[in-house]
Every structure is written in structure tokens, then in C-alpha cells.
Amino acid sequence: MGESLVSRGVPVSEIVLNYLPWTLFSIGTALIISFTVGILLGMLMAYKRESKLDHVLTNIGSIVSSIPDYIMGILIIVWIGVQWELIDITAMRGSLSPGIQPGFNLTFIGDALYHASLPILTYVLGTIGLWMLTMKGSTESTLGEDYVTVAKARGLKERRIATAYVGRNAALPPFTQLTISIALVFGGSLIIEWLFVYEGLGYVLYNSIQQRDYPVMQGVFLIITTMVIVANLLADLLYSRLDPRIRVGGRD
Amino acid sequence: MAATTGESRYEDSAPGRVLRWLASTLRLMARNKVGFAGFLVVTTIVLVSFVGPIFVPEDETVQASQIYQSPSLSHPLGTDSEGKDVLSQIINGGRPILTIGFLAAAISTTIAVTLGSLSAFMGGRVDTGFTWLADMVLTIPQLPLLAVLAGVLSLNSKFAVAGLIGALFWPTLMRAIRAQALSLKERDYVESARALDLGTPHIVFREIAPNMAGYIAINFTLAITASMYTVVALTLLGLVPLSENNWGVMINLAWTRGAIFSKDSVFYIMSPIAAIALFQLGLVAMNRSLTEVFDPRLRRGS
Numbered sequence: 001m002g003e004s005l006v007s008r009g010v011p012v013s014e015i016v017l018n019y020l021p022w023t024l025f026s027i028g029t030a031l032i033i034s035f036t037v038g039i040l041l042g043m044l045m046a047y048k049r050e051s052k053l054d055h056v057l058t059n060i061g062s063i064v065s066s067i068p069d070y071i072m073g074i075l076i077i078v079w080i081g082v083q084w085e086l087i088d089i090t091a092m093r094g095s096l097s098p099g100i101q102p103g104f105n106l107t108f109i110g111d112a113l114y115h116a117s118l119p120i121l122t123y124v125l126g127t128i129g130l131w132m133l134t135m136k137g138s139t140e141s142t143l144g145e146d147y148v149t150v151a152k153a154r155g156l157k158e159r160r161i162a163t164a165y166v167g168r169n170a171a172l173p174p175f176t177q178l179t180i181s182i183a184l185v186f187g188g189s190l191i192i193e194w195l196f197v198y199e200g201l202g203y204v205l206y207n208s209i210q211q212r213d214y215p216v217m218q219g220v221f222l223i224i225t226t227m228v229i230v231a232n233l234l235a236d237l238l239y240s241r242l243d244p245r246i247r248v249g250g251r252d
Numbered sequence: 253m254a255a256t257t258g259e260s261r262y263e264d265s266a267p268g269r270v271l272r273w274l275a276s277t278l279r280l281m282a283r284n285k286v287g288f289a290g291f292l293v294v295t296t297i298v299l300v301s302f303v304g305p306i307f308v309p310e311d312e313t314v315q316a317s318q319i320y321q322s323p324s325l326s327h328p329l330g331t332d333s334e335g336k337d338v339l340s341q342i343i344n345g346g347r348p349i350l351t352i353g354f355l356a357a358a359i360s361t362t363i364a365v366t367l368g369s370l371s372a373f374m375g376g377r378v379d380t381g382f383t384w385l386a387d388m389v390l391t392i393p394q395l396p397l398l399a400v401l402a403g404v405l406s407l408n409s410k411f412a413v414a415g416l417i418g419a420l421f422w423p424t425l426m427r428a429i430r431a432q433a434l435s436l437k438e439r440d441y442v443e444s445a446r447a448l449d450l451g452t453p454h455i456v457f458r459e460i461a462p463n464m465a466g467y468i469a470i471n472f473t474l475a476i477t478a479s480m481y482t483v484v485a486l487t488l489l490g491l492v493p494l495s496e497n498n499w500g501v502m503i504n505l506a507w508t509r510g511a512i513f514s515k516d517s518v519f520y521i522m523s524p525i526a527a528i529a530l531f532q533l534g535l536v537a538m539n540r541s542l543t544e545v546f547d548p549r550l551r552r553g554s
Contacts, residue, residue, distance in 0.1 A: 066532065066536065067529075068481045068485070070485055070488065071481075071525060071528075071529075074503070074507070074521070074525065075525075078518065078521055078522070082514075082515060082518075083515060083518060180390070180424075183390070183391060183392075183393050183394075184393075184394075186393045186396075187393035187394050187395035187396050187397075188395060190395050190396050190399055190489075191395065191485055191488065191489060194489065202396075205396060205399070205400075206399070206489060209399055209400065209402075209403035209489075209491065210403075210490070212403065214404075217400055217403065220396075221396055221397070221400050224393055224396050225391070225392055225393065228391060228392075228393055229391060232391065
């Protein structure tokens with residue numbers, strides 16, 4: 001991919017390889033957390049329909065999903081970090097504390113999580129509302145399906161119905177939205193990483209744009225787009241595992 | 253009875269018809285309390301942003317002794333890092349953001365509606381082509397692409413920014429419009445229009461599109477907020493020129509000049525955020541009324 005214009009002699013591929021893991025780590029963790037928590041909350045809301053909990057969670061979900069991720073980031077820093085001084089945002093900058101060596105041990109993983117926690121929190125808050133609301137809607141419609149009534153009539157345990165019958169089918173609509181939000185979150189990483197000074201690909205992209213470092217700009221943009229396409233592909237492959245009906249092979 | 257005579261009296265004069273349409277629309281808006289409140293908020297913000305600057309000129313005097321003041325009578329929202337009044341900046345900073353948001357939303361909605369209905373109506377290769385194009389644009393992460401483009405192209409005019417955002421934001425709506433148009437296409441009135449051979453433009457814009465008007469209007473308001481947020485994000489990153497004051501520039505300056513360090517700057521950074529959030533909240537609430545205005549089936553109940 002050529003060499004950087006600003007730091008002479010450094011290949012773009014090396015820069016990308018250095019920073020890509022941090023972005024993948026923070027975004028991956030965030031999406032897994034927000035998707036799991038989101039669909040669980042969504043199911044809970046559908047099961048406790050019209051209760052106080054449902055109303056509170058629905059309102060939280062729609063408010064949170066209408067605030068863009070970077071505004072959420074600013075709010076976190078300004079309120080939690082500066083106004084209330086609950087956390088030390090300057091110490092949380094960067095992707096690792098100085099002097100920590102990458103390796104498979106607790107100090108490293110703990111430190112990596114510590115530095116990624118605010119970006120992860122922002123991504124989670126930015127996406128969770130969507131999962132909650134879609135999951136709530138799809139669970140409500142799944143609960144009315146005949147096979148759920150039949151399962152109840154057969155005297156299956158409530159828990160088994162919730163996981164194998166309702167949950168599995170209701171999780172499909174939010175899962176298809178995962179593909180769209182992967183692109184959104186990857187795109188948002190540009191501004192989130194800049195806000196939190198988290199040294200991932202988005203941060204590199206921002207700096208290269210500021211310095212007009214065209215080879216780096218091209219390289220990083222190419223990698224981000226490729227990542228989104230790969231993530232979409234993975235989600236599609238996973239979807240055929242979750243929903244056997246769309247498997248193509250053989251039947252036609 | 254009285255209504256019918258009134259209608260026939262004004263039927264021929266154009267201003268009368270416009271007035272009557274406005275009055276009935278307002279009455280429909282007012283039927284939903286939340287919706288009407290949203291409508292009032294949106295109208296107020298638009299009015300203040302476009303008319304306000306005439307009465308409240310921007311405070312450009314730098315007063316080093318007055319930086320980061322808390323709200324007081326002379327400075328209702330406090331002062332910024334240079335001692336300038338924040339409220340006057342909020343009033344003057346709305347117009348550029350609103351203009352770009354509106355333009356970009358208009359562009360993306362037009363593209364989405366045209367391509368979506370054409371694609372559904374023509375089918376075949378046109379459909380495959382447009383859907384493919386939409387999928388492609390949808391996959392590319394928009395913010396990085398905009399950031400890179402803004403870096404390469406040096407966007408100096410509002411219209412270029414709006415055009416760029418509009419050209420990237422249409423695919424989601426286009427796919428939804430296509431799906432709706434596909435079902436509308438099978439309705440009897442479209443069939444008969446086809447049998448009468450009224451031509452594709454007539455069928456697409458007179459028979460299919462009006463039936464999606466409510467849906468399009470709501471997505472238009474959503475597109476306005478989405479593009480506003482994108483412009484603000486780009487300005488916050490400093491990729492759109494900061495020559496003119498607007499809400500995005502305010503967040504950028506507040507951020508870079510010490511909102512992260514100074515506790516007193518909270519009004520400076522929160523004011524533009526609150527202004528944008530209020531506008532969005534207003535639009536969302538207004539949508540409740542819009543659905544009633546555009547869906548005649550809901551209207552009949554009165």
C-alpha cells in the first residue's frame with residue numbers, strides 16, 4: 001500500500017497492522033455486549049408488556065437510540081469526566097498505559113479493557129436502543145405464533161419456550177440489522193476514537209486527513225471498508241446458521 | 253353545509269385555496285397535542301435561526317476579562333472562551349446547519365423516492381442495477397468516506413457539503429420505498445393507470461408516490477436530523493471550513509478550547525448540543541401529527 005508521506009519509510013501496511021487490532025477489539029467487544037444485552041432487555045420488555053419496566057426501558061431505548069454516538073461521547077466526557085470528576089479521562093487516553101507489554105496475561109487484558117472502556121461504553125449506548133426496540137417488536141409478534149401456543153399446550157417448560165422457541169426466532173430481525181450497524185459503528189469509530197484519543201484505525205485516519213497523508217488515508221479507508229464487507233459476510237454466514245430456512249443448498 | 257359553500261366560493265382563487273389548505277393542515281396538526289407542540293418547537297427554532305440574526309447581531313467583541321461566565325441577565329447562556337455571548341452565537345449559528353440539513357435531506361429524499369419507485373415499477377435490469385447501487389453505497393462506511401472526501405476536496409460551500417451528504421444518505425430510504433412501491437404497484441388503480449397507458453412518469457409520480465407521502469415526509473424529517481448530525485460531526489472534526497459560525501463550529505471550539513479541562517465551559521459546549529437535540533425532539537414529536545396530515549384515512553374520523 002505504499003509508504004507514509006509524513007513518517008518517511010514507514011509502510012502503510014505496518015501502520016494499519018499496528019492500529020487495526022485496537023479498533024477491532026473495541027468495536028467487537030462493544031457490539032457483542034450491546035447485542036446480547038439489547039436482545040435480552042428487548043425480550044424482557046416483551047414478556048413484561050405494558051408494565052412499568054417496559055415503559056421505562058422503551059423510553060430509555062428510544063432516547064438513547066436517537067442520540068448520535070459522538071454526542072454521547074461528548075456527554076460522557078463533559079459530565080462524567082469533567083463536571084463530576086468520577087473518572088480520570090486523561091489517564092484513560094491511548095490504547096495502553098505506558099510500559100505495559102502486550103501478552104496473554106491479566107495486567108495486559110485489564111489495562112486494554114480499562115483504556116477501551118469509554119469507547120466501548122459509547123458504542124454500546126449508541127447501538128443498544130435499536131436492538132432493544134427491534135427485539136421487543138419481534139418477540140411480541142413471535143409470542144402470538146401458533147408454534148408457541150402449541151409448545152405451551154405440550155406443557156414445555158417456560159424457560160425452554162423462551163429460549164428455543166421464542167428467542168431463537170425473535171432474534172432474527174435484530175440480527176439482520178446488525179449488518180447495517182456494523183458499517184455505522186465502524187464509521188463512527190473515526191470520531192469516537194478522536195474524542196477519547198483511543199489509538200485505533202479511526203484515530204490514524206483522522207490524523208492522516210489532518211496531515212494530508214494520502215497513502216495512509218487511502219490505506220486506512222480501504223481497510224475500514226474491507227472490514228465492513230468482511231463483517232457483513234460473517235453476519236450473513238451466521239444468519240444461515242441461525243435461520244435454516246434461508247440455506248440455499250440442495251432443496252431447489 | 254356551511255363548509256361546502258365556503259369551499260365552492262374560494263375554489264377558483266389560488267390564494268384562497270392555499271390559505272384554506274394551510275388552515276386545514278394546521279387544524280390537523282393541532283389534533284395531536286404532542287405533535288403540535290413539536291411543530292411549535294420546530295417553527296420557533298427555524299424562525300429564531302432565520303429571523304433572529306436581524307435583531308440579535310452576533311457578539312464579536314473579545315473580552316478577556318469575561319471568559320466562561322456563568323449565565324446571568326446580560327448573558328443568559330454565559331460566555332465562551334473569548335468572552336463572547338453564547339446566546340447570540342446560538343441564534344446566529346442555526347441557519348447554516350439547518351440549511352445544510354434541509355438541503356441534504358431534500359437531495360437524498362428525492363434520489364431515494366425517484367430511484368425506489370422507478371426500480372419497483374420498471375423491474376428487471378433497472379431494478380437489479382439500482383438495488384445493487386444502493387447496496388454498494390450502503391456498505392461503504394459513510395462518515396470515513398465523507399471525512400476523506402472533505403479532506404481531499406476542501407469543501408468551501410454549504411451546497412457542496414449538502415450535495416455530498418445527500419448523495420450518500422439515500423440507500424436506506426430507497427430500499428424501503430422500493431418495497432412499498434412493489435406492493436402499491438399491484439393495486440387496482442395502478443393497474444388501470446397502466447391499462448390507460450398514462451406513461452411511467454405519470455404512474456410513478458401521480459399514482460405511486462402520493463400514496464407514500466406520509467412515509468416520505470417522516471423520512472424527510474429523519475433525514476434532516478441525520479444530515480445535521482453529520483455536518484456537525486464533520487465540523488467537529490474540523491473537516492468543513494470553520495470560517496462561518498454555526499452550532500457545529502461552536503461544539504468544535506468549545507471542545508478544542510478546553511471543555512475537557514475547564515468546568516466553567518459547560519454552558520458553552522452544552523448550548524449547541526441542547527439546541528440540536530431540541531430541534532430533533534421537535535421533529536420527532538411533529539411526526540406524530542404528520543402521519544395524520546398525510547393519511548386521509550385517519551382524518552375521516554373527525
